[in-house]
Amino acid sequence: MYKSPIVTTDGSAIAASVLPHVAHITAPDGKVTVVAVIDDAARLISRMTPAGFEFGAGVASGDLIDQVIAAQKADAEKNIAAAKAALTAAGVKQVEGVVLSGIPGEAIVEAATSRKADIVVMATHGRSGIKRAVVGSVAEHVLRHLEGVPILLFNPKG
Numbered sequence: 001m002y003k004s005p006i007v008t009t010d011g012s013a014i015a016a017s018v019l020p021h022v023a024h025i026t027a028p029d030g031k032v033t034v035v036a037v038i039d040d041a042a043r044l045i046s047r048m049t050p051a052g053f054e055f056g057a058g059v060a061s062g063d064l065i066d067q068v069i070a071a072q073k074a075d076a077e078k079n080i081a082a083a084k085a086a087l088t089a090a091g092v093k094q095v096e097g098v099v100l101s102g103i104p105g106e107a108i109v110e111a112a113t114s115r116k117a118d119i120v121v122m123a124t125h126g127r128s129g130i131k132r133a134v135v136g137s138v139a140e141h142v143l144r145h146l147e148g149v150p151i152l153l154f155n156p157k158g
Contacts, residue, residue: 001027006112007087008104008122008138009036011079014156018123019083021154023090025119031094034083035111036076037104041065073099105141112142112149121152 007022009015026032080097087095100107112120124139139153 001025001030002119003027003030004033004115004117005030005119005121006033006035006108006115006117007083008108008120009034009079009083011036011075011082012123014123015079016083016086017156018121018152018154019086020090021152022121023087023092025121025152026092028093030092031096032087032092033111033115033117034080034087034095034097035100035108036079036097037100037102037107038069038072038076040101041069069101104138105145108138108142109146112146117149119150119152120146121154123154123156 002025005022005026007018022032076099077097080099084095084097098111100111102110108120108122111117120142122139122142124137139151143151143153
């Protein structure tokens with residue numbers, strides 16, 4: 001049984017499907033950390049500034065960036081609250097939620113390392129081919145870059 005698992009959520013049914021498994025592998029005195037990752041300002045600006053425009057040309061205003069980040073944070077907090085409620089209902093006594101910002105795979109690896117997680121539990125979205133090449137795989141990034149911490153991946157197609 002694990003004492004400090006990290007479980008990821010993006011609010012999807014796929015992410016929620018791992019929660020009963022987390023409850024089964026968490027020690028009675030264990031503390032589960034539920035993490036959700038939102039964009040940081042730099043990433044949003046790079047996505048909202050069209051190629052060919054000088055940075056700061058007014059396309060991605062500071063107010064707009066703040067609004068997008070606030071909306072993402074509110075959504076992440078809602079997703080974390082739902083995951084915490086499901087874990088508590090499944091018998092986990094200690095659950096905390098953390099909203100991280102940055103690139104999801106990198107943020108999850110950093111959180112697992114800095115929080116000394118003893119396992120990371122996450123779902124894969126089951127993308128393959130072109131979708132995976134274009135969208136990428138957070139699970140694959142974590143698998144390739146997290147060292148010394150077991151990773152439990154759930155395949156939605158399984």
